[in-house]
Amino acid sequence: MKKLPKEPPSSEITPESTYKRRREFIRNAGIAMGVAAVGGAGAYYWHAAAAEDGKPPPPPPPGAGKFDTGEEKTSFEDITHYNNFYEFGTDKTDPAANAGTLKPKPWTVVVKGEVEKELRLDFDDILKMATPEQRVYRMRCVEAWSMVIPWDGLPLADVIKKLKPTAKAKYVAFKTLLDPAQMPGQKGTALEWPYVEGLRMDEAMNPLTLLATGIYGKPLPNQNGAPLRLVTPWKYGFKGIKSIVEINFTETQPPTSWNIAAPNEYGFYANVNPEVDHPRWSQKTERRVGGKRIKTLKFNGYGEQVAAMYKDLDLTVHF
Ligand SMILES: Nc1nc2c(c(=O)[nH]1)N[C@H]1C(S)=C(S)[C@@H](COP(=O)(O)O)O[C@H]1N2
């Protein structure tokens, strides 16, 4: 019988926290949810409605089940109590314990840069820009664990079409809220704040890319990035920026938080790739939270939808 590979040494915590200590050393050395119409008369934002009256969610909207992996879903408890959200601490249990200070309502998102019209949008305005869908996605963290999450959200492509970027827009940059009073981790130096991320325009327009607003038919819990976060299931988890307050269309590749933090370890693309190891640990397998260790699939199993975008890119260089 083949032995399963050993869990990477402290895979869940060490990589990012080791780095954090190094970074601190370098520094010291001186260097919602209202009911919103989304369609015709009687249309409603389904999980928001469920949350408000405490009843079980109504039947999912059309589009649910699209891209479903058929795998066993991770429990709501695990999805909401095993998190990365450094604005609330660097341990996996910190976000659930500390994210109560975040106020996800009211919520404003600034749209700027290479776009027909710069805008300040309320969260409810964004909900009206596309039809909500539920999609069960396999998610893979760079730390070699994974989950299967039933997200609720809006296809980012539909939102972008409404925002009308100019022909110069080649990338979309996202920013998390910067407010140390709501996000106490921002008083520390675990990362540069605010958290920033970005996608190439074709990645942003890919049908898999979701602006998530909920999980399991409930509004996003604070620790998962309320009220609005990015989901790109073929990429490592750190691309999935939480609690977004800015969408900026740019001509050039925007900076991204983990690439700023450790450029030799975290690239801009961050496509899940078992053939390209992280410099300090393997990416060949993953531990399914609440389940077994399994082999990691290239593009997290979404190659059919995304591989063509990278046919001219050396993924060992552009990791
Ligand atoms: N603003 C912000 N977004 C973030 C992070 C973070 O620390 N801050 N962590 C990222 C990482 S490393 C992962 S794996 C996912 C985790 O999402 P989850 O806690 O909802 O599973 O969020 C990503 N988005």
Ligand SMILES: [Mo]
């Ligand atoms: Mo991650």
